[in-house]
Amino acid sequence: MTHTTTTVDALYTAARELAHLYPRLTQLIHEETNHWTDPDSPKRRATTYGAPWNTPAGELAHNIHTQVRRYETALNIRLFGSAKYRGTSDALTVQAFNRLAVLIDHAHTQHIDSTDVTDAEQLLLAWPRQIRLMLDEPKPGEEPWTKAPGNLCCPHCDRRLELQPGWQHDPEAADVVCRRCKDENGEWLRWVPGTWLLVLQQPA
Ligand SMILES: [Zn+2]
Numbered sequence: 756m757t758h759t760t761t762t763v764d765a766l767y768t769a770a771r772e773l774a775h776l777y778p779r780l781t782q783l784i785h786e787e788t789n790h791w792t793d794p795d796s797p798k799r800r801a802t803t804y805g806a807p808w809n810t811p812a813g814e815l816a817h818n819i820h821t822q823v824r825r826y827e828t829a830l831n832i833r834l835f836g837s838a839k840y841r842g843t844s845d846a847l848t849v850q851a852f853n854r855l856a857v858l859i860d861h862a863h864t865q866h867i868d869s870t871d872v873t874d875a876e877q878l879l880l881a882w883p884r885q886i887r888l889m890l891d892e893p894k895p896g897e898e899p900w901t902k903a904p905g906n907l908c909c910p911h912c913d914r915r916l917e918l919q920p921g922w923q924h925d926p927e928a929a930d931v932v933c934r935r936c937k938d939e940n941g942e943w944l945r946w947v948p949g950t951w952l953l954v955l956q957q958p959a
Pocket residue numbers: 909910911912913914933934935936944
């Protein structure tokens with residue numbers, strides 16, 4: 756396996772991207788888990804449905820949080836014979852991304868061939884894409900989804916409802932879709948135009 760300058764650049768680029776993507780991923784966990792019990796209740800308070808790490812965003816964040824520390828430790832030991840404990844905050848996770856890129860770069864320079872190095876490299880390069888998918892960011896060249904007008908939210912999860920790419924071509928037939936909730940067939944929940952307003956007004 757050869758390691759070109761491009762590969763090394765890609766590692767540092769991934770670490771830089773993760774510095775802003777990872778905090779947004781952890782922000783998403785809070786959005787996913789905080790629901791109002793009853794908006795009209797006088798004792799209005801947030802409740803949490805399930806542990807944060809049980810949501811898809813939580814699982815990904817937890818996985819990245821664990822793996823970046825695991826490989827940072829493994830490469831530090833391999834390269835320098837020792838490793839320091841990395842604390843658990845998000846800021847320290849962001850530092851670990853940069854450090855991991857540096858360590859992989861060092862390992863390549865010293866021609867250290869180990870599965871720890873190749874695994875760490877694959878993970879670091881894959882994380883930005885995985886987070887983008889979770890944040891629903893369109894890939895370059897892909898048409899984005901449009902937020903439904905009027906701040907409309909899903910009655911089940913409170914996420915903003917969206918119009919599918921291309922809805923402009925036939926707005927009369929454009930369903931609004933929740934891209935988080937799925938029906939028993941694994942399809943996203945959708946409301947046809949004209950009826951979804953009624954659906955939203957129904958009590959849960
Ligand atoms: Zn929903």
